[in-house]
Amino acid sequence: MVQPADILALARQQVLEEGRGLGESQLLEILNLPDGQIPNLLELAHQVRVKWCGEEVEVEGIISLKTGGCPEDCHFCSQSGVFESPVRSVWLDINELIEAAKQTAKSGATEFCIVAAVKGPDEKLMKQLEEAVSAIKAEVDIEVSVSVGTLTPEQVKRLADAGVHRYNHNLETARSFFPEVVSTHTWEERRNTLELVREAGIEVCSGGILGMGETLEQRAEFAAQLAEVEPAEVPMNFLDPRPGTPFADYPVMESADALRAIGAFRLALPRAILRFAGGRELTLGEDGAEQGLLGGMNAIIVGNYLTTLGRPMEDDLDMMGRMQLPIKALSSAV
Template identity: 75%
Template sequence: MTTSTQDILELAREKVLERGEGLNYQETLEVLKLGDERIEDLLALAHEVRLKWCGEEVEVEGIISLKTGGCPEDCHFCSQSGLFESPVRSAWLDIPALVDAAKQTAKSGATEFCIVAAVKGPDERLLSQMEQAVAAIQSEVDINVAASMGILTQEQVDRLAKAGIHRYNHNLETAKSYFPQVVTTHTWEERHDTLRMVGEAGMEVCCGGILGMGESLEQRAEFAQDLARLNPTEVPMNFLDPRPGTPFAGREPMPAKDALRAIGAFRLALPKTILRFAGGRELTLGDLGAEQGLLGGINAVIVGNYLTTLGRPAEQDLDMLGKVRLPIKALNATV
């Protein structure tokens, strides 16, 4: 416990809100164990922290899959794995299609356009196509280009940085102690090494994961600390959406109250980081919960569809931002 006399949210107000210091493991765990009657107070404090240390603007991002399906890895939540009986077929997009998607994403007000490939790591063909795509997009669209291409070598990191990739996404997915229950074909350390090289190369680090995959509250708090040590620019917060044909197909979606507790806890552990609503929020939280999240620590959203699951029309998310009176971050504020 923190102390016998000081409430965890009182401590968080002093430590996080006033001083900008994130909660440690034990403190984060205490937040995750708060009773349902404290969720409203937690989210109110998390919102104050977000406004003070990140500002009121919300960063909007669109994502598209350059290479879909056929991945050789066994991430147990993912329908893009070629090892599972999942209904995702392998497909590639050409460069004109990527440029068009970037234009449509920019029209929504998004400042980030992330190109994703379902691979363990890029081969020469994929890396070359990414370099060409970034050049083509930057010549026609005023938008930051991010990438997510799995585990990288130092040479590949350097090439992506030179190509102009603004931010690189590579999720740790879950706590180090729980990772072997989620993935067996590569290690947590391989992912961590990629993120270290990305940061050292000057690209922004985007790293999050999926909550509700069977991890304990202790492992959820551990995961928040794993992320905090990386000092990422952005943390995407996904909630498990059990996909047919995957090993996690039979898992129950995360209860909404647990998801809201996690949002508040991660904001208090990562006070100056972009926390982005990503996959599974529609299933886990619905519209009301999503609004609570935006007023409880979240300050970025992915609009439109995700990689293999349908999201909401971008217009609905933009309307929601208007409803809760949160402005969209302009591009010139992110460059």
Template identity: 70%
Template structure:
């Protein structure tokens, strides 16, 4: 005879009690209380949670962020020193010279670079990242970067980061000597999915650059883009990859399909899935700067931005991105004020 299921409302059991085997109950004790990150399989469980548990998940991720990172939000601006004409075939990127996209190659001059740094500093940002669309920097680019950094330092009090592609050891040392505070080089996606995203270089080549940057003493900024056709298993794999790298910052981008690129026809990630991923990455990286980056506007909208900042995010890029428009900086700053979240001060970033 089959026994009828027990109804907790009449059995004397607490209907609000958490199942100790439930992944959020496990995460609450493991991550929130002990500060130990979720592993790959645990992250996958989080990603598989039903949408009706999203509010509970976001609340937990926010609690983790507040406990292990604090309330401050780091604000950053970015500028493209060299746009377009890149020889690599990153399938999401309109700056590749291999695709029929509308982006054309262009450089900005040093006075424009300094002015962009000034405008970024006026928002309260502590980080200004100089980006170039290249496989890796040549002598001309490094010379331009060095001149730009010197000019910025003469006029603006701000930390300078760079994102210049893959590096040699000599180039790492040069950037360190220039005073670059943080280097960004995204792994983009899980190692197993990478060949579906890029074919002109390998995931391992990117990893080697990150290792050299870390060994040189610069901060490591490494994240990627969600929604590039990866499975939930690969998204969990990616979170575990990043956790093993132990980066200082992880920028989370969401694919904004660009016309003319191989990924131009992919669907935008559903907002609930994007928010679930944000929270899952926070639980895998409890002490890391987790930054809202490109694609959040089209994926999440204004409400999603608030939910993300209350769901594990503790850093934002303000203003526009490299080839796409972002939210007005004032909107993000007003949101942080409304949420009583202070902008991280420059002296706290050094």
């Protein structure tokens, strides 16, 4: 039987010293580490992220261009029009997006992500995105990311031409577990969009949600599959059960399991931007962000999420100041 010290020693050599992520079976060993080994895991994960990513933390704000009314049935999402959730369809105009980008930039953020609750963009949305990205880049010193679902090659080219820096399209969970989460599209469709985005020269952002009923084996599978995609950024969400969705009554993920997952994902993806996203406050509590940022995470979404409240932006910025974590400057953005 493999001892905890053995897998951590292997990870130290393979990931920290050589920069090679752990494979699926090794990640499963990490996810099965006893609670008493979590501090050692997080310490190693932090050393990995500092060595291969640097000490800076990337700050991002997100805003929903179109909220609610999505035709997909993602079982975790209150924006689905399939379920009886309290979220109703709302659209923002260009001026509102520009103002939100300005407020995000004032926080020191280098990334502003525009999200729409759609299966994929129609022509109206594409034109609005092109106009919005152009207007924001003309008035605000910030990179613009977009997340609007499945894309065609022509749509990817248009977004690239508009100046989109990074495209978010989460794989959400392991390929083997995906049918338990979504039935209206496939994992392969999502993966195909990511390949189109990469080929167009846009940075790939893809992560998912943990705590949706997946096994530890599937959690390890998911981390390994993300590593195959080689994303520039990986958002890590923890399920925040939403009223009216099929996952409304699911239990909140245990904080120890979340911390093990953070360490495992860093050891799978030593060079990726690993970003705290939705559910961190509920799953990890007030001190959880500090543990994560000293345990492998190197990016954070500040302010509110798409349909759930986050901590006040000022609280997160104060926290990073107390921790003496340098915030990534726009001039150093790739």
